[in-house]
Amino acid sequence: MALLVMKFGGTSVADLPRIRGAAAKVAAEVARGHDVITVVSAMAGRTNELVGWVDATSKFYDAREYDAVVSSGENITAGLMALTLQEMGVPARSWQGWQVPLRTTSAHGAARIEEIPRASIDAKFAEGMKVAVVAGFQGVSAEGRITTLGRGGSDTSAVAFAAAFGAIRCDIYTDVDGVYTTDPRITRKARRLDRIAFEEMLELASLGARVLQTRSVELAMRFGVPLRVLSSFEESTESSGTIVCPEEELMENRVVAGVAHSRDEAKMTLTAVQDQPGIAAAIFGPLAEAHVNVDMIVQNISDHGRTDMTFSCPVDQVARAERAMLAARERKEFAFDELVADTEVAKVSVVGIGMRSHAGVAARMFKALAAEGINIKVITTSEIKISVLIDRKYMELAVQALHDAFELHAGG
């Protein structure tokens, strides 16, 4: 009997009627002949309530106690989901992270999964159970304390269970019906993709298309677990949603899969930096220590041994980056004339594995932006992605222009 993993996020199990809706989807897969492991999040709002209590109690909290408190939301959903399935006549039981046990590192709040022994759940499948309901987002450390997996933890749990149990697929039920060529709020021409490669999804996820957490996609890619993203609130069929799969399994032969955007970017430039070996390390070391997530980096051509160094980071980290740079100059680690921050920029990217074999993607991209009179401030590229930093006010226009230029409404 083929095993399927089905994951339901917080909005998909926000209240008892929605838990029933999710359970009905699980029951339908059981009726199709599947055994199911379903991974559930906390009911929407519960985790925020718990986090709020912890924050109100203690400023510098003990992450072990934070995890003990916050993980309870998923436990509640898991029990209620098991009861709902039983009520529908589907043999089901719940597992909390420590019961499986889903073993993790002791990095509380951001633990990494180490092992998922199958014995406990397999024994119940052997006894005729059809659905194992697992509380997402949590595990247990070697010390026997509850851990949580951090942001997007339930997606990660789901993929890890799919890998450990050799599931045929991991279905991620959420509040959107799949992965789109771009944000449908920006252009109505945005089209749902039937399939997308892991690598493309990774670039889109990290570029701000908030459907799947990067970590869960990485894990799925590593273990070759096909993911499907689909809506909790629509009737599901075999062709619902978007399949995220190895590149070999893509049907379409396209150059660009999608256009991503990220609004909250800032550009910072250090002018007249000495152009000498080790200068990059001198600059980006202190930024890393200050927990500034530097994204794009550009160094100008040197002029009389001096150069300008430009980098981008999230806009809410600008103040921190400035403090780090000024302090480093104070400590005479390096010199610069001015520090110029531009906090009115956005990043727009085109992503597609087809770029590897197709030349001219960058030229087509820059031409489309030029035709709209949009100035490019910084460019970075990877094997399957080209990103540009532009004035934020042109972001929507750029996305629309690129979506048109690569004919994404028609299949790329």
Add this chain to the structure above:
Amino acid sequence: MALLVMKFGGTSVADLPRIRGAAAKVAAEVARGHDVITVVSAMAGRTNELVGWVDATSKFYDAREYDAVVSSGENITAGLMALTLQEMGVPARSWQGWQVPLRTTSAHGAARIEEIPRASIDAKFAEGMKVAVVAGFQGVSAEGRITTLGRGGSDTSAVAFAAAFGAIRCDIYTDVDGVYTTDPRITRKARRLDRIAFEEMLELASLGARVLQTRSVELAMRFGVPLRVLSSFEESTESSGTIVCPEEELMENRVVAGVAHSRDEAKMTLTAVQDQPGIAAAIFGPLAEAHVNVDMIVQNISDHGRTDMTFSCPVDQVARAERAMLAARERKEFAFDELVADTEVAKVSVVGIGMRSHAGVAARMFKALAAEGINIKVITTSEIKISVLIDRKYMELAVQALHDAFELHAGG
């Protein structure tokens, strides 16, 4: 270092300010030199919310899933309490039932404690921890599933921890400031008792003085753990509250400790039952099977081989009792003429270990009731208790009269 167990009920930890109040009481005991195990309930209202969800999900629910869901309320409080203590500078950590582990039977929803290994908590005390915060009401079965202990479970947890760890005392913090000679809402002459014997407390608890659960008092008596009942909402001193202790440790030399009452009683009489061996078994067997909690039983003098059989039970079980009796007659298990139910009765009791050595308590009680013109319908006695069933409308009057007759306002 002497170890103290401190238990806080739901109203004592109803919100973050109250959790801080409870934590301050724990910190004060640490400052006095105690190591502390504190057992916490769910924040008031949380358990009801969780139970409501389970009830709405499933009529005949799987008690294992019920326990998994409902136990989460205590886990939240335990984590928040540990964080609050840490914030106050007191080294503390939380334990969920399975982490201790508090081992129980598999009778989900009403599990019995089997064992509390000390190793995990003792190891942390040895490392300098001052407070172990334990989630009350819950444990773990041999199958590794979460169990709950049923009604008053957190009191029972607290006493069990006190017994397992050889605590000098188990302090039960609640919303009243101790055990009273009678319900202060009935007479303002009611007086807080400094001390009361386990046996007396047991009779008072089961007679409707709802301060402590019967089960926790039984456990405390069995293991010789002194209990103290005191208020969460008042400044505590060494002499606060009421100590429940072995009879030998009572200071006072009194006959009667208190007057208890129970409003929701009913009296049922089967008339003209055959007076023959086995008739009591024939009647009370079907009542037990129907889960009717029979309390008092009286059999009239036989007249020509026939007798009247009277018993009392909670008023909400009358319909069930009637069905059981009529069905038994239908099956010809025994015969009777009429079944007469009186649902307007109350039970009033005087309790005191001094009765063992003092004669005349019953006479004094009946005389006091007679002086008020109160008719006694049924009488039962035990070694340390005399109970009467009377018309409900006289209940308050009877309590006041007995409180006066035994001079309880002045120390009995």
